[in-house]
Amino acid sequence: MYRFNHKDLLGMDQLSVNDINMILDTADAFMEISSRDIKKVPTLRGKSVVSFFYEPSTRTKASFEMAAKRLSADTLSLSATDSSMVKGETLIDTARNLQAMNPDIIILRHSSSGAPHLLARYVAAGVINAGDGMHEHPTQALLDLFTIRKKKGRIKGLRVVIIGDIAHSRVARSDIIGLRKMGADVTISGPPTMIPVDAESLGVKIVFDPAKALRSKDVIMMLRIQLERQSGIQFPSLREYSLFFGLNKELMKGAKKDVIIMHPGPINRGVEITGDVADGPFSVILDQVSNGVAIRMALLYLLIGGGRGDNLD
Amino acid sequence: MITWIKGGEVIDPRSGTKRTLDIVIQKGKIERLLPPGNFSPPGDIDLKIIDASGMIVTPGLIDMHVHFREPGEEYKETIATGSQAAAAGGFTAVACMPNTNPINDSRSVTDFILERARKANLTRVYPVAAISRGLRSESLTEFGDLKQAGAVAVSDDGRPVTSSELMRRAIEYARFFNLPVISHCEDLDLSNKGVMHEGTISTRLGLRGVPAASEEIMVVREILLAKLTGYPVHIAHVSTEGSVTFIKQAKEEGILVTAETAPHYFSLDHTALTDFDTNAKMRPPLREPKDVEAIKRGLSQGVIDVIATDHAPHSPLEKDVEFDNAAFGIIGLETALPLTLALVRDGVIDLPTAIAKLSYNPASILSVKGGFIEEGKEADLTVIDLNSEYVVQKEGFKSKSHNSPFIGWKMTGRAILTMVGGRIVWESNEQRNPDS
Numbered sequence A: 001m002y003r004f005n006h007k008d009l010l011g012m013d014q015l016s017v018n019d020i021n022m023i024l025d026t027a028d029a030f031m032e033i034s035s036r037d038i039k040k041v042p043t044l045r046g047k048s049v050v051s052f053f054y055e056p057s058t059r060t061k062a063s064f065e066m067a068a069k070r071l072s073a074d075t076l077s078l079s080a081t082d083s084s085m086v087k088g089e090t091l092i093d094t095a096r097n098l099q100a101m102n103p104d105i106i107i108l109r110h111s112s113s114g115a116p117h118l119l120a121r122y123v124a125a126g127v128i129n130a131g132d133g134m135h136e137h138p139t140q141a142l143l144d145l146f147t148i149r150k151k152k153g154r155i156k157g158l159r160v161v162i163i164g165d166i167a168h169s170r171v172a173r174s175d176i177i178g179l180r181k182m183g184a185d186v187t188i189s190g191p192p193t194m195i196p197v198d199a200e201s202l203g204v205k206i207v208f209d210p211a212k213a214l215r216s217k218d219v220i221m222m223l224r225i226q227l228e229r230q231s232g233i234q235f236p237s238l239r240e241y242s243l244f245f246g247l248n249k250e251l252m253k254g255a256k257k258d259v260i261i262m263h264p265g266p267i268n269r270g271v272e273i274t275g276d277v278a279d280g281p282f283s284v285i286l287d288q289v290s291n292g293v294a295i296r297m298a299l300l301y302l303l304i305g306g307g308r309g310d311n312l313d
Numbered sequence B: 001m002i003t004w005i006k007g008g009e010v011i012d013p014r015s016g017t018k019r020t021l022d023i024v025i026q027k028g029k030i031e032r033l034l035p036p037g038n039f040s041p042p043g044d045i046d047l048k049i050i051d052a053s054g055m056i057v058t059p060g061l062i063d064m065h066v067h068f069r070e071p072g073e074e075y076k077e078t079i080a081t082g083s084q085a086a087a088a089g090g091f092t093a094v095a096c097m098p099n100t101n102p103i104n105d106s107r108s109v110t111d112f113i114l115e116r117a118r119k120a121n122l123t124r125v126y127p128v129a130a131i132s133r134g135l136r137s138e139s140l141t142e143f144g145d146l147k148q149a150g151a152v153a154v155s156d157d158g159r160p161v162t163s164s165e166l167m168r169r170a171i172e173y174a175r176f177f178n179l180p181v182i183s184h185c186e187d188l189d190l191s192n193k194g195v196m197h198e199g200t201i202s203t204r205l206g207l208r209g210v211p212a213a214s215e216e217i218m219v220v221r222e223i224l225l226a227k228l229t230g231y232p233v234h235i236a237h238v239s240t241e242g243s244v245t246f247i248k249q250a251k252e253e254g255i256l257v258t259a260e261t262a263p264h265y266f267s268l269d270h271t272a273l274t275d276f277d278t279n280a281k282m283r284p285p286l287r288e289p290k291d292v293e294a295i296k297r298g299l300s301q302g303v304i305d306v307i308a309t310d311h312a313p314h315s316p317l318e319k320d321v322e323f324d325n326a327a328f329g330i331i332g333l334e335t336a337l338p339l340t341l342a343l344v345r346d347g348v349i350d351l352p353t354a355i356a357k358l359s360y361n362p363a364s365i366l367s368v369k370g371g372f373i374e375e376g377k378e379a380d381l382t383v384i385d386l387n388s389e390y391v392v393q394k395e396g397f398k399s400k401s402h403n404s405p406f407i408g409w410k411m412t413g414r415a416i417l418t419m420v421g422g423r424i425v426w427e428s429n430e431q432r433n434p435d436s
Helices: A017-034 A059-070 A091-100 A114-123 A137-151 A170-181 A239-247 A285-304 B080-086 B109-121 B143-149 B164-177 B200-207 B210-229 B241-252 B263-267 B287-299 B334-347 B351-358 B360-366
Strands: A048-053 A073-080 A105-110 A126-132 A159-163 A185-189 A219-222 A258-262 B002-012 B016-027 B029-034 B047-051 B056-059 B061-066 B091-096 B124-129 B153-155 B181-184 B232-236 B257-261 B381-391 B410-420 B423-427
Touching: A017 A137, A017 A170, A017 A285, A048 A091, A059 A073, A059 A105, A059 A126, A059 A137, A059 A285, A059 B351, A073 A285, A091 A105, A091 A114, A105 A114, A105 A285, A114 A126, A126 A137, A126 A285, A126 B381, A137 A170, A137 A219, A137 A258, A137 A285, A159 A170, A159 B200, A170 A185, A170 B423, A258 A285, B002 B351, B002 B381, B056 B351, B061 B080, B061 B334, B061 B351, B061 B360, B080 B091, B080 B109, B080 B360, B080 B410, B080 B423, B091 B360, B091 B381, B091 B410, B109 B124, B109 B143, B124 B257, B143 B164, B143 B263, B210 B232, B210 B241, B210 B257, B210 B334, B241 B257, B257 B287, B257 B360, B263 B334, B334 B351, B334 B381
Parallel strands: A048 A073, A048 A105, A105 A126, A159 A185, A159 A219, A219 A258, B002 B047, B002 B056, B061 B091, B091 B124, B124 B153, B153 B181, B181 B232, B232 B257
Antiparallel strands: B002 B016, B016 B029, B056 B381, B381 B410, B410 B423
16 A cells, blocks of 8 residues: 655655655645635644745745644744854754754755755754755645646646756756656756756756747746846846747747746746736746645645555544 | 795786795895795894785885875874875875965975874875965975975875966976976866766756866866976876876877876766765766776776875865765775775786886886885885775774765775885784784
């Protein structure tokens, strides 16, 4: 019999197809709670969830906190500015101190790839990777898969294109791994300076030109251009980027009529996507945000032990 | 006193000797080399007999590339602990790179290192002085003064000499003092703060990559500068297929270039990083399987002259941290010999060639003592048990640090006795009947 049996969620890499289906099914069941008048169930009462963000985040942090609260867990959130990190404490020392307070789950966002893996080796609590460097952002990938499945009814066999700064994107990595595992066909697109070396080894096709890449695709995922990367080395200017790699109405003429457009946010209107497209009929960007809460509720529930045979309610 | 190393198979790559010989040592020198059964010790003298039957006896191993962290970072390694690690690994001499704190760019630091080495009194320690003051690639250090103080070579190792003009002048100026020039080949712009090899694994892990071209561009520059100046350049820690190709071509054209690699570049590839293991983080980084194969080819074809460890001790303070923040480098003195012997067992190189790359060749490049076994010369010798099997253990290192990716590896072959100038500086507990 299948059981969800993980202490940590460090990356999409570690999940099986069954695990992913279990998470999405559980999220489906939790969706309903968020639409209730009283959006709270006692499932995780007495459990504690610490979120630890070494990097700024609005949506992911809020989404985890909302998810934990709707399940009645106690939450504590720390960010780099109010942590001992600024006082020179190492990640391992911080981890040991947090562990001494015996939390059930630690959610970590960190600018270094692999930081959650390091943390997980030193704490007994479950660790959820909320984004590590340029490595992975598994909860984003899960909510993307969840959104696609809800909108399209399936994932297997769909054709997905991811457009933008693939090389520096943890969202792209996790999405690629998740989509490939679930049987989707994935194309990546963007300026060659932003396509990672040996990208084919991830099991994707590369079509540099978005206008060509988005043809006959069921899903278009746009990535955020990080404005801080605008050094003039990866691409000359935001203006030129938007002209050749941004998604706009003109480009959308070449897309399938039932395509959905996704974006992990926050969006730079007029850079990687124009406002009219982001707010237009194909966009599911806000659904992604709502679905994110359900996915994170499902994960907290499953990691704390809900997958090991207890009843859902 | 006379020391009699009895019944070992002497392997001397320079003379081509590979047969059982007794070695008689007196006053620190090899007095006689003779077939077994021909030596009868005088009765009235102190005699130490070392039974080397079943063992091989080689010229003392020489590691031309180590980082002993003294002065400045004695919590990682001192010249004394580094020398212990060297002796335990079978090395009778090491050349230590100048990136200490303060940097070895002046006579006083060279003097200090040699003074510490004398106090440690184990292996020979040869300081390598910096090429540029402060390793800043701006102006030359005082090569003449440093050589007189005891420096055996110049290098900015740990950093490349970023200015091609300065490197050209360094090579020309070194010629006057007959100082070898050792180059750390890396284009820092192209490395772009990378933390591992750029390839499939860096793409999957989301770690910034260092392309092979970052090394190769500088290897080609140094080859062209060696050609321009007509004076040799030694390329440190070769790690890529391209570097091997370019060095091979240069040697075929008669350009004076020599090269070394480190055991990790023929023993591991970038898949060792999959779990973000900071003990597999080094510069240059572990490359791809095709590079590993090319390094082996380079060793067997004589393109790569030397095996040197790039022994780089770091404490948990630098290694038990996020991968991006972890220091580059691993220790190597105590694992180099067995990893090289594995190449011999795999048929990549024969035993005399392996020993040459660990002794005679580095001695020749640096123009230092040792590297061969001959009557009348210093008794710097290593006795090796080719069959000793053991597992590398964290607690087993003599080095002050234990940042090694080889912990847990099963090894075959080790030095059981290391002798410097006739004096035993390391003797394994496994040694059979040391006084029989």
